[in-house]
Amino acid sequence: MCARHIYGNIRKLHPNKPQLKKLFWSIVESPNEADYKARDPRLVAGLTFLLHHVVEDALNNNSESYNRTLEKARAMPLVEMLETMRRLAMKRIDLRKKIVKDYKGKFSLKVTKMIAFETKYRKNCKSIPGPTGEFEVSEDGIRYAVDMRAKTCSCRRWDLTGIPCRHALRVVLDQKKRYKTDNLVSDWYLTSKWQHQYSDSIKPVRGIKFWIPSGESTIQAPPREISKGHKKKPQQRMKGVNKSPKKGKKVTGHNRVMHCSRCGSTEHSCTNCSNDGVPCKPRPPKKQKTTTSHDEVAVDPGEGPSQT
Template sequence: MMKNPENCSRAFFSFTPVCEDVSNNFSESYNNTLNTAREMPLVEMLETVRRQAMIRMDMRRTKAFKWQAKYSEKVANTIKAEKKHLFDCRVIPSGNGIYEVGENNHSHTVNMVEKTCVCRRWSMTGIPCRHALRVILKKKLDPLNYVSHWYLTSTWRKQYCNPILPVNGINFWRSSGEPTITVGNVLIMAVRFIGQGNNL
């Protein structure tokens, strides 16, 4: 964190990816998959990881194609969660699409034209924060019209349109013409039992 804060803190994140995740979920998921295959021979281990990735991709593809709303499930869940906090928000119009939204003892500037809020959550996630949501609902507008296109269900489905292809078994592989690698003599280490002296 001290050396590369721009890689570890949301304060330095770009708004372009509309993703607020600061986690190592990818590496944890990979390590979890690898744990089941860690003691296998290399080719077998890689094949196990590939097959598990195929299964995961297929499950997510199925979930995406079953979802019928215009925007992904995350949008629905986020907006539902943010709506619970709207009672604490008060809207004061400023003009030209700019509003002041008070929440408890704090004020937030919401710019509906630029789709920004001073809390930065709307810019960071691509989904209206509670302050923007309060303005949107006060104006009787549809919150979904203010969500980033990255959350469209059609975009979600495109992520999984190119599956990981199956690989034929080893008996179908072409011969490389290289000599077969064989295991050399196995060295059996001497075993010393508890209480046994140094002289065997």
């Protein structure tokens, strides 16, 4: 279930509570049981994820993005809808195939970004070697057990994502001769896996012109209803409390020439004008809207109620 949809339902029941959003997402992002209970164990969190899935995403943005692409196809008849979905999938696979072909790294971009992010915080950690392949790593007074052979850590970030956490990276830094970061990343992030995923595509289908006639009666599609009036815009998602609304364009003073209200010079303003005795020119009055009184409105003699 998508965590964003859960938060949307909770926000309907408890509106105008900006702290609820921060609390909710801190619980969702809790990777281990200790952090989970320290916040509020009444909501869904990363603790409920299965470890062999190697994913920590609590949202379904991928499916929602694809559903938005199929928004027009859903309004079509069944066969035309399926054909449109097939062609969209073929284009999507071909686009991803070109991106993967030009990528030269050993792992995906997500691995590179996460390792770079966790590397910034490994300097705050200290490791103590234990039995073979096991280490005790401390960070901010909290100790974690790291098993380099099983590729696990007490923080469970390595277990959930398949990417070494800051505690495992600290062990790699202290034990450079024994461990390498590339050997600790899950194989599901390899570029070869990524390329294999988009190596094949959907086979093309011949058009109706080349179909073998069956001799049966032809089924005609029902006529489409022409909608009247203006086209309705798709409903946009409501912005959260902490998100800024759309702002209009600011009025700038570009290409605007200022004049002194005393002498009319463009080199200075009236506050810096040397003509102290000259009074400032009065500003022109603002234009007022002209309204016609009720008595001045001419009435056509033919109008009005008829006489009996």
